[in-house]
Amino acid sequence: MKKIQFIKESLKNIKEVGTIFPSSKFVVAKMIAPINFGEKLTILELGTGSGAITKKLLEKMSSDSQLICFETNKKFYQELQQINNEKMILINESAEKMKLYLKEFKIEKVDYIVSSVPLLTLPKEKTHKILSISVEILGKSGKLIQLQYSKLLDKRLKSYYSNIDIQFTPRYYLPAFIYTCYN
Ligand SMILES: C[S@@+](CC[C@H](N)C(=O)[O-])C[C@H]1O[C@@H](n2cnc3c(N)ncnc32)[C@H](O)[C@@H]1O
DSSP states (O other): OOOOHHHHHHHHHHHHHOOOSOOOOOHHHHHHHHOOOOOEEEEEEEEEESHHHHHHHHSSSOOTTTEEEEEOOOHHHHHTOOOOTTEEEEEOOOOGGHEEEEETTTTOOEEEEOOOTTTTTTTHHHHHHHHHHHHHHHHHOOEEEEESSSSTTHHHHHOOSSSSEEEEOOOOSSOOEEEEEOO
């Protein structure tokens, strides 16, 4: 998808998309840095957009790993359908439905949740559901990697996770904070 199409789609749904540009390569690099790709992984990606992070994840994940992507926006979903990769399952549903799909696919352990859903601009109830379901799914062994454009959600994230590492990159149109959270 061309950057201009991403911008148009974002402007139509700014609260849902949360930014007007796809993640830069600098943001993507920081989002995938905490992941140990040397083992078979199950990763959930929340808010795949046009696939900036998705494509890098697929490139790095071993052939027996699995990436399950949730994207609510129809246009982005259609764009992502063009990625033909056996490791990826693409779902045009809200991240709140994660648990239902894990049950359907009989997946019991998730190693990482890589999320760029705009937790600050989504309705509060939705944000709460996504965070509480994520922490439950990850248990003691998994990690949430969450992209944010401000530090306003720090307190909220700290109420779900006892360990939080924050990385920052100014190399994007907005300052980007990358949170790695685990218990
Ligand atoms: C900030 S954009 C990030 C897009 C892409 N991952 C990137 O880094 O360029 C957030 C994405 O989350 C999607 N989104 C918003 N709410 C969602 C939800 N509840 N479940 C799944 N995706 C959602 C939006 O449609 C948008 O594509």
